[in-house]
Amino acid sequence: MEQKFFDLLKEAIEIEDHDVNMEDQFREYPEWSSLAYLSIIAMLDEEYDVQIEEAEFKKLRTVGDLYNAIQK
Amino acid sequence: MEKQFNPFSLNDKNIVISGAASGIGRQCAITCSKMGAKLILLDLNEAGLKETLQLVENGSEHFSAVINLTDYNKVEEIISFAVEKMGRISGLLNCAGISTTLPLKNAKPETLDKFFQINVYTAYFLTQTVCKMGNFSKEGGSIVFFSSAAGQYGESGKSIYGMTKGALYSCAKSLACELSRKNIRVNSISPGVIVTPINQNLPHIADPELRKQTEALHLLGLGNPEDIANACVYLLSDASRWVTGSNLVVDGGYTTR
Numbered sequence: 001m002e003q004k005f006f007d008l009l010k011e012a013i014e015i016e017d018h019d020v021n022m023e024d025q026f027r028e029y030p031e032w033s034s035l036a037y038l039s040i041i042a043m044l045d046e047e048y049d050v051q052i053e054e055a056e057f058k059k060l061r062t063v064g065d066l067y068n069a070i071q072k
Numbered sequence: 073m074e075k076q077f078n079p080f081s082l083n084d085k086n087i088v089i090s091g092a093a094s095g096i097g098r099q100c101a102i103t104c105s106k107m108g109a110k111l112i113l114l115d116l117n118e119a120g121l122k123e124t125l126q127l128v129e130n131g132s133e134h135f136s137a138v139i140n141l142t143d144y145n146k147v148e149e150i151i152s153f154a155v156e157k158m159g160r161i162s163g164l165l166n167c168a169g170i171s172t173t174l175p176l177k178n179a180k181p182e183t184l185d186k187f188f189q190i191n192v193y194t195a196y197f198l199t200q201t202v203c204k205m206g207n208f209s210k211e212g213g214s215i216v217f218f219s220s221a222a223g224q225y226g227e228s229g230k231s232i233y234g235m236t237k238g239a240l241y242s243c244a245k246s247l248a249c250e251l252s253r254k255n256i257r258v259n260s261i262s263p264g265v266i267v268t269p270i271n272q273n274l275p276h277i278a279d280p281e282l283r284k285q286t287e288a289l290h291l292l293g294l295g296n297p298e299d300i301a302n303a304c305v306y307l308l309s310d311a312s313r314w315v316t317g318s319n320l321v322v323d324g325g326y327t328t329r
């Protein structure tokens with residue numbers, strides 16, 4: 001479950017060269033961009049049926065925050 | 073001896089060419105192979121693809137697959153397989169396409185569906201697959217969409233074909249913005265008329281009188297597949313490293329007047 005989420009997240013942000021961890025601040029990844037944000041929103045919706053408003057998304061900081069969002 | 077200066081070299085580049093079994097795509101395959109590229113050739117015409125493989129240089133080094141590009145799952149499979157075998161991709165020529173001359177009153181929704189599927193969707197989704205994480209070279213590279221003079225200029229009976237080619241023209245612009253981050257350049261090319269199987273039975277080529285008119289519209293006469301293949305070499309090579317989001321017109325002066 002966790003690993004699958006990491007893989008999907010890496011694909012959404014297009015991270016090829018490093019691992020992702022729960023405590024990472026995802027906006028600080030060198031691959032981060034406004035399109036990565038859109039890809040994550042789409043991924044959460046398609047894979048986990050989770051819809052997050054932009055205002056809400058702004059509050060999420062870490063990979064762990066994203067992971068918690070799909071537990072609901 | 074020092075290596076000869078050649079800004080157009082395609083050495084060490086894996087290039088995907090769709091529509092490689094015929095016409096311009098075939099010539100692109102031949103020319104790119106001569107420039108040192110390793111090729112991944114896609115087309116649904118098996119016999120034509122075989123023939124292309126006999127015409128390219130170092131035939132055994134290349135990869136080819138018979139595929140209908142509308143079979144998107146198979147496209148993914150084949151591209152993954154090719155990348156595993158040959159390494160990552162540095163270039164893509166979206167050359168596959170079909171044409172028609174059809175008056176407004178004869179068009180049906182199904183006609184548009186078919187043309188958009190084959191000319192627009194297949195190029196778009198092949199591009200999506202080639203750009204998928206792990207498939208494209210980390211150094212970046214070049215993608216070319218085949219638009220047409222008919223994508224920006226009018227001709228009776230060319231509304232459907234022209235719409236699809238206009239779509240590819242605009243597609244290249246936005247993808248150029250989106251993919252620049254990965255150093256992937258995206259351009260379109262707009263050929264004038266070149267006699268190939270795509271148009272040899274259409275009125276503007278098949279009817280001798282109309283063909284004369286078509287020829288007269290091209291200041292330098294009709295073109296050859298080589299004229300387009302050479303332009304593609306430029307767009308694929310590092311010689312065009314500062315060129316993205318542009319449309320290269322190669323039409324013998326057709327759209328000048």
Ligand SMILES: NC(=O)c1ccc[n+]([C@@H]2O[C@H](COP(=O)([O-])OP(=O)(O)OC[C@H]3O[C@@H](n4cnc5c(N)ncnc54)[C@H](O)[C@@H]3O)[C@@H](O)[C@H]2O)c1
Binds near residue numbers: 091098268
């Ligand atoms: N010839 C011209 O005058 C001219 C002018 C402007 C633009 N173009 C464009 O250049 C490109 C190449 O044209 P051409 O003249 O070489 O045509 P062509 O008919 O000789 O070659 C097109 C190739 O695409 C392949 N193809 C078509 N649908 C396919 C599918 N669904 N899956 C896989 N392969 C498929 C065909 O089998 C064929 O081998 C086309 O996109 C065309 O619109 C051509």
